[in-house]
Amino acid sequence: MPRHRFLVVVLAGLIVTVGGYFLGRAKGPQPEDIDAPARSLAAPDGIAAYGEPRTGPHAAPAASGEVTPYPRPARLKDVFSALQARANAGDAAAATRLYRDLSICSRIEAIDRRVSGLADETLREPVDALAPAQLQGYRHRLDAIESNARNMQRLRLLCDGASDAMLASLVPNLRKAAELGEEHARACYLALGPNYDARGLLSHPEWLATYRDSVSSLADAGVAAGDWKVVDLLREAYRPGAEGLLAGALGADAYQHYRYLRLYRLGAEPYRIEDLDRQLAAAATRLDPLRLAEAEAWAGSVFRRNFDGGRSTGTTVPGWDPCGFPDQ
Template sequence: MNRRYLLVVCAGLAAIGGAYLLGRANGPGPSPTLQAQAEATAATGNWPAVKAPSSSARPARTGAPLPAAGAPLDETFAQLQARANAGDARAAARLARDLGRCHRLRGSASKDAATIDAFTRREVEGMNADQLRTYQHLLDAMELRQAAIGRDQALCAGVDDEMLATLVDSIAQAAMLGDDEARACYLDRGPLLDTRRLLDRPESLGAYRSQVPRLIEAGLGSGDWRVVDLLRRAYEPGAQGLLAGFVGADPVLHYRYLKLYRLAAEPHRVARLDRELASAVVGLTRAQVAEADEWAQRTLRNHFAGRSTGATPPGWETCAF
């Protein structure tokens, strides 16, 4: 087993994490207009629906099978895109995921040669027994990971920059057609998924702004805890990121979504969430707290009953799919 695999994979993970942090750091500041819209939702917690862009058709019902899993994307791209444009939710989700795999592969393909060489020259003679066992476990795991990388390479062979440039639009389309993972990814990252192309397409921020209310409404209506988790963090005063810039800081709504999330939290997370609630309630009136508590209970019954928050573990990555 070649030890080079370990560094290649770790470097790829570091690149993905770096892009995530960059995206959250570069979100726009709160908009007064959008802040007013956020405040207008306080009474009900419901977002107004907005007209979807022309590229976001209603989900089409089709029995046509998708291309075989792992089929080269350069051979399936046109078919998947056409079906997605016609409202085929399954095709849109498949296209978004395949493009995402190729985007990540492209980002991790070229790494610092000196770092890789330094790792492969590492001597193991000085390692003790525990270190050697750990090292061997990592190498075994990397062998499985290398097989996955090989599958991605086969999927992405022939995929060009023009195809990869559609990544953000494809994820947005899958999100608008109801894919919950794409929805969470797009709400959190939006055009910042591809920062290299953002300057060439500033209109993509306007598209994000028009799509977010409908995505939030759909997520809450379908009982998606991903959306609740994103909102409880976005509304928190001092929060950074694209979604936080859209909704604006709001202590009342921060408390509302935090309370809703706490009501269904996994037992091992309750103590920490209770501490967060104790901090969030500071500065709120009794009437605001009572109204927020009642809203959270009602929303839980109407949309989230029986649904687990397990899809949002601490530190979950919104675009890991």
């Protein structure tokens, strides 16, 4: 890929990180909502409210079909205690907002360095010899720089005054959101667990025991909810020889590996099928005919019950990031 096109792609990606985040913030609990009673997990809008456009009294007008950007991001430190109380009481939207805000604030310096570095590199580039199409791309990169600079100011405001103690609650709030059924938190926590904040893990080794005790119930909840991300994580974690925290917590299991691999195959898009069939043939050699038949029956039953509704493994494209939250 030519250098100028590479920079366009990277700068566009950073717009998603530092700009798209505020579209996601529009979906979470807002400052005027913080004092509202905590919602029960059983409340039907407990999670759905996080995915709805902002329509409150402080929202700016938006074009039809757009999510209204959050106009005045409150500093996390000003709302942290109230959000934490709501999350602890079972409010999934509050827990979701907390782990996403904390994730941004824990990485704010790294994000800023990357944004600044790419901006400097772009501004140093000679433009006299650029062809018209390349010059147009350069203008797009300048627009991206300006957009990222504005959004970095907003992120700085969000994270201003966030204490180390607040940032240390990232993993517990990620786990809380996962336990309350937030699918992105569930996938991230299953995949990385306390390794999502490796520095915090050094101070809280007890997080590992909590993770080990949590993964089975979270995995069961994901499968019951028809979450292909969970199936993809499980089929890999149970594979004999697999590495990673989830594999270590669950342990290699040829039978479970085949079950989840077969389930994944049932929802696979056509381009995946040949490779998955090869994997299934190899995995089948580790099972006797009775266990193989049991695994096939289980996968078919679970697929019909939980997954056969038009959804497919398209949510787990090759190389997907379990912690690539959609508004970051």
